[in-house]
Amino acid sequence: MSNREKDNQWLEPVLRKGLTRVHAPAELWDRVVLPRMDSRRSAPPPRLVWMLAVASVVTASVCAVAVAWGHYPNPAGLNGLERPVEFRSQRASDIRAWVRQRTGLDIPLLAHPSSTIEMIGASVAEAGRVEVRYRVANQVASLFVSASDGRLSEHKHVIRGSMDNVTTLSWSIGPQAYTLAVQRTASLGGACLVCHTTESIL
């Protein structure tokens, strides 16, 4: 290998993993053999595009909220992630014990989460819904947990969504249902480190 081809040793694998091939959509063949169907030639007027886009946003928002809030802890107050918590502690084990004592729910918080995680505390809202709040790389995240009827052993029925400046991920596992809410600029994967080690995720 010549000097010029000695690319950065850590960057190359990252690029190769991030630039994998994908299958072409089946629609591509139709667009090649039936070029008259080319959407660019029959593009609707810009105003109609905007109207359809706005309608799509509203419809998608309503559907996602209806689905997610019907089955998972309602992350009420997503815009209020900075409001005070009922029990403040920077120790995950204390928060876990407090929640278990108050509600009977056992949230599998790591006793010593990743150094990117900074615990803030927890609150119990109506119907026994728990909010565990923490920071992940200085961005606020909340894990909402409530009892569910399910008896699933793995993460099931995962719903990913977003609204305003918050991204959410909802799932059920065991007798509990979870919704993780993070600020849009934060990493959902990073927020998972409150319960998972890096090794367990990778």
Place this chain on the structure above:
Amino acid sequence: MVLNDNDRELIEACQRGDQDAFAVLFAAHSAKVYSIALRYAGDPAAAMDIAQDTFLKLLSNIGQFRSDASFDTWLYRMVVNSCLDYQRRKRKLLPILDGVIDAVCAVQDTVLHDLLRQERHEAVQDVIGKLRPDQRIVVILRYMEELSYEHIAEIAGCSVGTVASRLNRAHRVLERRLSHLRRPGGFTRV
């Protein structure tokens, strides 16, 4: 790459207007063309336009292809030109669908792995998309298609030194912007 007899027959059939042969050729190369377009444009709709444009050019120009040339290089050059054409005619549209609810239902136990992989792909795609077009296409050909500097130079119509220089500049940008992926194990820090 030199054409083998089967490839030569296939291309000659395409040159005679045999649609079945074109379907075989399309099936063999559609993933490659679409993937380059997708990684270049970062948007599936734009990638469809670029891939369609490439195959329409292929269809109309295949009669001019000489069987002693490399079909792969010819096709790469076509998709690269389509990417650069797209860049030239691209209009700056507001990312109006950026805030659209993105609801994905999955029933699998590898959700965390998928989440991490998706975030890593998005980070790489995002940074690649911000490279200059000439650097972006070189990075895609190098790391997705695993092409040599010499082959990239042939496709891009420039010298090997220019390819090395573009890659070098791209590396410096990518190293800086993807440094959060550098931790052992590649976990995306936030």
